[in-house]
Amino acid sequence: MSDSPAPLEHETFPRGEENPFGRHFTGKSYLHLLSTDQATIGNVTFEPGCRNHWHVHRATSGGGQILLITGGRGWYQEWGRPARALKAGDVVNVPADVKHWHGAAADSWFAHLAVEVPAENGSTEWCEPVSDEEYAAL
Amino acid sequence: MSDSPAPLEHETFPRGEENPFGRHFTGKSYLHLLSTDQATIGNVTFEPGCRNHWHVHRATSGGGQILLITGGRGWYQEWGRPARALKAGDVVNVPADVKHWHGAAADSWFAHLAVEVPAENGSTEWCEPVSDEEYAAL
Numbered sequence: 070m071s072d073s074p075a076p077l078e079h080e081t082f083p084r085g086e087e088n089p090f091g092r093h094f095t096g097k098s099y100l101h102l103l104s105t106d107q108a109t110i111g112n113v114t115f116e117p118g119c120r121n122h123w124h125v126h127r128a129t130s131g132g133g134q135i136l137l138i139t140g141g142r143g144w145y146q147e148w149g150r151p152a153r154a155l156k157a158g159d160v161v162n163v164p165a166d167v168k169h170w171h172g173a174a175a176d177s178w179f180a181h182l183a184v185e186v187p188a189e190n191g192s193t194e195w196c197e198p199v200s201d202e203e204y205a206a207l
Numbered sequence: 208m209s210d211s212p213a214p215l216e217h218e219t220f221p222r223g224e225e226n227p228f229g230r231h232f233t234g235k236s237y238l239h240l241l242s243t244d245q246a247t248i249g250n251v252t253f254e255p256g257c258r259n260h261w262h263v264h265r266a267t268s269g270g271g272q273i274l275l276i277t278g279g280r281g282w283y284q285e286w287g288r289p290a291r292a293l294k295a296g297d298v299v300n301v302p303a304d305v306k307h308w309h310g311a312a313a314d315s316w317f318a319h320l321a322v323e324v325p326a327e328n329g330s331t332e333w334c335e336p337v338s339d340e341e342y343a344a345l
Binding site for chain 2: 079081082083103104106107108110131133135137139140157158160162164182184186187
């Protein structure tokens with residue numbers, strides 16, 4: 070018998086496999102690529118407490134991501150700013166060149182689509198993990 | 208008492224208002240813009256039988272749309288090709304410069320996100336309606 074939170078009731082898009090970028094995450098996440106043509110769009114599902122490391126979407130033009138929250142509850146935070154609580158139906162415009170992280174709440178699964186905004190010279194710069202102390206203080 | 212199909216059980220994103228582009232649709236649809244920054248993303252909901260007119264996303268570079276089906280059942284068809292049946296979880300990459308339409312099945316509500324791929328000199332060329340005969344033959 071476990072008291073861990075129930076998985077999402079409703080998953081519109083396939084959950085996919087364990088996230089191949091998992092080394093840049095704390096905890097377990099899943100990635101299913103919905104589009105690699107025209108624009109890359111991934112369905113990312115986070116187990117409770119899972120979040121990615123601080124990171125920056127670099128680009129000389131365009132770039133960044135748009136997060137479309139499809140289930141559960143989670144967080145988005147930009148460096149030096151308060152974290153924003155997220156739930157299904159919410160949208161986050163993540164600008165290029167802004168250090169940030171996103172992930173699940175401690176007590177909820179969380180899923181979002183990540184739409185990569187086409188970029189010139191786009192890349193992702195991965196930084197330090199969100200520490201347990203930072204995360205516990207949310 | 209009505210025997211019309213039930214609305215979607217699960218609507219992740221707001222349905223929004225009656226579609227301001229309704230003159231290019233047969234039947235009633237709704238549009239809620241989720242992002243107008245970085246890339247335009249709309250949540251489009253179609254009543255049963257509703258479909259947009261044949262149209263073309265024009266662009267000199269980039270352009271087109273990516274449709275992410277979030278609920279119900281519907282259709283996508285490119286000019287001169289068989290229609291493709293769609294359901295929640297499906298994805299359609301709509302290339303620029305390809306004449307096409309999309310919309311609900313006759314007996315189901317239908318909802319998709321439409322991600323507009325950033326374009327140079329992007330515009331939409333609206334053409335003739337999908338006739339009742341074409342639609343009934345699906």
